[in-house]
Amino acid sequence: MLQAAKHKKIKITALVVCLLCVLSLSAAVAAAFLNTNRDTRPAPDKVTSNMKVTNAYQLLCKKGNYEYYFRDDRDIILVRNTKTKYVWKTGVDVALPKEIEEALDVVTSAKEDKDPSEIKDYAEEKGMTVAQVKELANTPKDSSFTNDQYAAFANSIVTVEYYTGSGKSMKITRVSSAAASENDGKSGLSKVDKEKGEYKLECVFKLGDDDLGMNVYITFGDDGNIKYDIPYKELTGSGIKKIANVIITPFLGTSGGATLAYDEEEADWVKLQGKELTPGYALIPDGSGALVRFATNNTKFSEYQGKVYGTDPSTNLTYYATSDDVVPVQEPTMPVFGISHGDGTQAAFVAYADKGDEYMSINAVPSTTAEGEVRYTYAYPTFKFNSEYYQVTNQKGDSYRKTQDTPNKVDISMTYQFLSGDGSDGTPSADYAGMAQAYRQHLIDNGTLKERTTEGSNIPIRVDFLMSDSKKGVFSTQQVTVTTADDVRNILSKLTKDGVENINTGLIGWQSGGETLSKPNSTSFSSAVGSESKFTSLISDFAKKNVDISFSREFTTINEDMVSYYSNAAKHLNTKYLQVDKTDILPKNAPVTEFGYALPKKTAQWMDDLYEDLGEDSKSFTIDGASNVLVSTYSSDGVETTVSDAIKLYQNSLQKMKKNGTTLNLVAPNKYLWKYTDRYLQSPVGTSQYVYETDTVPFLQMVLNGTMEVYAPYANFSFYSTTDQLRMIDYNICPSFVLTQEPSYLLASTTSSDYYSTEFEQYEQLVKDIYNKVNTPLSKVVGYKWSGRKVVSDGVIVNTYKKDGDTKSIVINYTKDKVTVGNTEVAAQSAEVIEGGVK
Numbered sequence: 001m002l003q004a005a006k007h008k009k010i011k012i013t014a015l016v017v018c019l020l021c022v023l024s025l026s027a028a029v030a031a032a033f034l035n036t037n038r039d040t041r042p043a044p045d046k047v048t049s050n051m052k053v054t055n056a057y058q059l060l061c062k063k064g065n066y067e068y069y070f071r072d073d074r075d076i077i078l079v080r081n082t083k084t085k086y087v088w089k090t091g092v093d094v095a096l097p098k099e100i101e102e103a104l105d106v107v108t109s110a111k112e113d114k115d116p117s118e119i120k121d122y123a124e125e126k127g128m129t130v131a132q133v134k135e136l137a138n139t140p141k142d143s144s145f146t147n148d149q150y151a152a153f154a155n156s157i158v159t160v161e162y163y164t165g166s167g168k169s170m171k172i173t174r175v176s177s178a179a180a181s182e183n184d185g186k187s188g189l190s191k192v193d194k195e196k197g198e199y200k201l202e203c204v205f206k207l208g209d210d211d212l213g214m215n216v217y218i219t220f221g222d223d224g225n226i227k228y229d230i231p232y233k234e235l236t237g238s239g240i241k242k243i244a245n246v247i248i249t250p251f252l253g254t255s256g257g258a259t260l261a262y263d264e265e266e267a268d269w270v271k272l273q274g275k276e277l278t279p280g281y282a283l284i285p286d287g288s289g290a291l292v293r294f295a296t297n298n299t300k301f302s303e304y305q306g307k308v309y310g311t312d313p314s315t316n317l318t319y320y321a322t323s324d325d326v327v328p329v330q331e332p333t334m335p336v337f338g339i340s341h342g343d344g345t346q347a348a349f350v351a352y353a354d355k356g357d358e359y360m361s362i363n364a365v366p367s368t369t370a371e372g373e374v375r376y377t378y379a380y381p382t383f384k385f386n387s388e389y390y391q392v393t394n395q396k397g398d399s400y401r402k403t404q405d406t407p408n409k410v411d412i413s414m415t416y417q418f419l420s421g422d423g424s425d426g427t428p429s430a431d432y433a434g435m436a437q438a439y440r441q442h443l444i445d446n447g448t449l450k451e452r453t454t455e456g457s458n459i460p461i462r463v464d465f466l467m468s469d470s471k472k473g474v475f476s477t478q479q480v481t482v483t484t485a486d487d488v489r490n491i492l493s494k495l496t497k498d499g500v501e502n503i504n505t506g507l508i509g510w511q512s513g514g515e516t517l518s519k520p521n522s523t524s525f526s527s528a529v530g531s532e533s534k535f536t537s538l539i540s541d542f543a544k545k546n547v548d549i550s551f552s553r554e555f556t557t558i559n560e561d562m563v564s565y566y567s568n569a570a571k572h573l574n575t576k577y578l579q580v581d582k583t584d585i586l587p588k589n590a591p592v593t594e595f596g597y598a599l600p601k602k603t604a605q606w607m608d609d610l611y612e613d614l615g616e617d618s619k620s621f622t623i624d625g626a627s628n629v630l631v632s633t634y635s636s637d638g639v640e641t642t643v644s645d646a647i648k649l650y651q652n653s654l655q656k657m658k659k660n661g662t663t664l665n666l667v668a669p670n671k672y673l674w675k676y677t678d679r680y681l682q683s684p685v686g687t688s689q690y691v692y693e694t695d696t697v698p699f700l701q702m703v704l705n706g707t708m709e710v711y712a713p714y715a716n717f718s719f720y721s722t723t724d725q726l727r728m729i730d731y732n733i734c735p736s737f738v739l740t741q742e743p744s745y746l747l748a749s750t751t752s753s754d755y756y757s758t759e760f761e762q763y764e765q766l767v768k769d770i771y772n773k774v775n776t777p778l779s780k781v782v783g784y785k786w787s788g789r790k791v792v793s794d795g796v797i798v799n800t801y802k803k804d805g806d807t808k809s810i811v812i813n814y815t816k817d818k819v820t821v822g823n824t825e826v827a828a829q830s831a832e833v834i835e836g837g838v839k
Helices: 002-031 097-113 115-127 131-139 148-155 238-243 432-446 486-499 532-543 600-614 645-657 671-676 699-704 722-730 760-781
Strands: 058-063 067-073 075-083 088-089 158-166 171-176 185-193 199-206 210-220 225-230 241-249 257-262 268-274 280-284 290-293 306-308 321-322 336-341 345-355 358-367 376-384 386-390 399-403 412-420 461-466 469-472 477-481 503-508 548-554 579-581 594-597 620-626 661-665 680-682 710-712 732-738 785-793 798-802 806-813 817-819 825-827 830-835
Touching: 058 115, 058 210, 067 306, 067 645, 075 386, 075 620, 097 115, 097 148, 115 131, 148 171, 148 376, 158 210, 158 238, 171 199, 171 600, 185 210, 199 238, 225 336, 238 241, 241 412, 280 358, 280 376, 336 358, 345 432, 358 645, 412 432, 432 699, 432 785, 461 486, 477 760, 486 503, 486 532, 486 760, 503 579, 503 732, 548 661, 600 620, 600 645, 645 661, 645 671, 710 722, 722 760, 722 830, 732 760, 760 806, 760 830, 798 817, 806 817, 806 825, 825 830
Parallel strands: 321 579, 461 503, 461 732, 503 548, 548 620, 620 661, 661 680, 680 710, 710 732
Antiparallel strands: 058 067, 067 075, 075 088, 158 171, 158 241, 185 199, 199 210, 210 225, 225 412, 241 376, 257 268, 280 290, 280 336, 306 358, 336 345, 345 412, 358 376, 386 399, 469 477, 579 594, 785 798, 798 806, 806 830, 817 825
């Protein structure tokens, strides 16, 4: 009995110990920081490259620390860093399946016939040695490229996608400069100026029954870069009208792959062998920046396709669209991507377009082991020359598919800049931070960005005011006023008394009719909101207190109640007016639910008009719509405005304002307007959240750092948690709010109903708290250059800043435990500045 009791006691004790262990483990798991794709993970492992320079490659030139080689039969450029010995290839460098099969057939036949002269004869015919034929016969096929056309695509410098068929049978076919057959065409590289590193690849493609001639000018740079220029005016042949897209070096920097070896017993290619995975990632400009880490995925994903500057609605398949409540994807605001191999101290490249970017998309394809799919992760640019769309033929809406009558006149200029090292020698590091530094410097060199001297010791804050909008009334629409000019005065006075400094603000919905129904260039003030004199006095009084107040306006979205639609609205390729139905996302009694896009020339004219009328009242101007929406227009008489034309129109308008010393506040501006931007509003702090995006990084913010003020999304719309505040510090962006005097429920029947929480009384303390929390660390690096970002462990980031030989680091601890970095202890979920930097 006593023995049984003893055993029972032991069992109970063991159970308690087990439970304590489980609870301890659960607590540890609960306390641990769990990375998601909204965070940045530690750097990849080191990489060991097995790529070498073989006899198949001919040395073209040496420039600085780089050697450039070319393989003519596969149309591949090889880049070798003479200091690090690292090698890059613009293609996968695989033999075409038909070449392997032919060589294998010859060697097998010679073996069976015991006649080695068969190999010799074949070698002479192909311009090869006997040893090369035998080597080719023993070469495994790449499992991803089991047809010649795809293998040629994987090798080639340039590929053309073109339309075949018509109507419902229309499809896109590829042909590459490393042609899969003589019927596809040919290419040849010739020297232009070896000393300058200039060469020309002359390509002749067969697009079905049509020919296409294309000259690709290739320049090899001293600092490790390759520049490709494809001038539109040098395209020749009837195939021009068939071009859909042009693709450049899609498999440069790729990782993954598997081979299929020949099994003599089964007489088939069945021996599958996976290739070693390269530690690294592709950077894509999705939102603030996303990494796609090289991995072996068992699931097939749709490839990422980011249309640079967003999709032009005039070139979509149809002229109408429907908005739903699905969170929209974030389109790239800059034409750049990159790939990094290793742990950030080894090798990388950043690629960017200087011409053709308005017609550019950035593609990234995650690897998959799914049968028949590509086992590589790769990223590349495409340039669109032609779009297909539905041409409507009658009032019933009958239509047929066709392509543009005239292709886009796209001049392509694409640069690939190679990076190496950890940045300690002053050059950009071989990671996403170095890519951002390299691209930033390029934009400074070409005048797109300009480093600015920052005044003051505190960061700024953006406080916008929503003033009015319209809703349906019994007999007509009614203006709903939620903030007056006097309210703005009172709120700003309270905030300055609260110690909130460096405030700038935009006034939204200040015109008569509110934000939705007022004409974009109207200077009609509503008495309910405030007279012009009240606004003039408001702006003048607060300018003396260093508070910048500007009139804000969205210039691109229009509706029939706002303007004379048929003289102001843009048209689709099929010459129908563009339509966007927002019924599903707007209140049932919203005053309007169908919208269109303004003609680009009207948008530019309205900006000019409004600035001319109000420029004397305020030396600051806030622009939405025109800053981030790029639209073309077409008409039945052939008159059109391309997206290239639209860019020039917008640039001219903003340049006039800048000449007069106006401060320009632009909402999420595209790169072509950065030259004129003083404040970048509503910068993204996340990505589109595709499953294969493994990390989120502040690439955009690192590119813009020190060239303009960059602001976070409105904090009162779910961007105010402790993590969000740390994200502002991590991404070095300033907080922003949009406020009203009255409760936001008054806007429930207007198109501004998505401003669901704005009442100042609810947010006064939060504005003060967030500003102080973000300002405390960031104020200590005002005027410093952001030189690096490192993940020292999961959830712990170290950002490095430098100025005139001085170094500071900001440690951001996202975790719920205190951490020690260097000799500094950083509390849970906090940020700490380390003078002298982290050693």
